[in-house]
Amino acid sequence: MRFGVVLKNMSNNKTKNNKSLIHTFSLNRLMQKSPFWSLIFWAGVWEFVGQMQWMTLLPPLSGIWFAFAELFQQSAFWDAFIMTARTFGIGLSLSIVVGIPIGILMGISSRADKILSVWVNLFLSAPITAVIPALMPILGIADATVIATVILFSIWVVIIDTQAGVTHVKDSLVEMGKIFGCSRSKIIFWIVIPSAMPEIITGIRLSVVRAVKGVIVGQIVIALIGFGGLFSTYLSYFLMERFWALIIVVFIMSFTIIGLVEMLERRIAFYAKSR
Secondary structure, X not given: OHHHHHHHHHHHHHHHHHHHHHHHHHHHHHHHHOHHHXXXXXXXXXXXXXXXXXXXXXXXXXXXXXXXXXXXXXXXXXXXXXXXXXXXXXXXHXXXXXXXXXXXXXXXXXXXXXXXXXXXXXXXXXXXXXXXHHHHHHHOOOXXXXXXXXXXHHHHHHHHHHHHHHHOOOHHHHHHHHXXXXXHHHHHHHHHHHHHHHHHHHHHHHHHHHHHHHHHHHHHHHHOOHHHHHHHHHHHOOXXXXXXXXXXXXXXXXXXXXXXXXXXXXXXXXXXXXX
């Protein structure tokens, strides 16, 4: 009799475990199948934790969205936005304009590669934040120092990806150019650079992410200006709704720029197929 009861309990437990596994599997499958439902789920978790006030640094998501709408009504936000966009745009543009020629030079010249690759890899792996204070006595506490910080964060991936694109150009394309009597400069501008363009665009896309990091870090460490200044102010006074709302603004800016670069990357994707 007892043996039968034990078997019955074991059967019931097994059924419950199977149902639990089915529910868990269904939830995971639903979240993997539709990112929208995954987003809704985690937004609900965030809202619940924020409403329960378990963490000071994590306010309710609803409060963050209200703060997000209020940001655009503040003159301090627009002043910081203009300052951040200006330094970001100048720094990233200089990284691209300077980084691409250096990458091309390293790709076509083994001597230049030996001389410059050591410094490029050194600065790529170096903690750039520790170098920022050394720029202040030279460039001052102004936009110039933030721009230099953006360049130091973003230029190295442009150089490395451009060099990779140049070195991967098919030798047959270069030989064909020589057969048709093209000069060295024409081969570089008509064959090498167009063929390396997919890697160059990839380097630009990666540099956008590093440039965003550079402009925020530079503004916080150097002069507490722009978005970096707002981040420090909101964190100092525990205005966490505005803090997270500003993070959303930075994410939107980054994703927008990266999306535009990816559109350009898709437009020239046929170069990759022809190599």
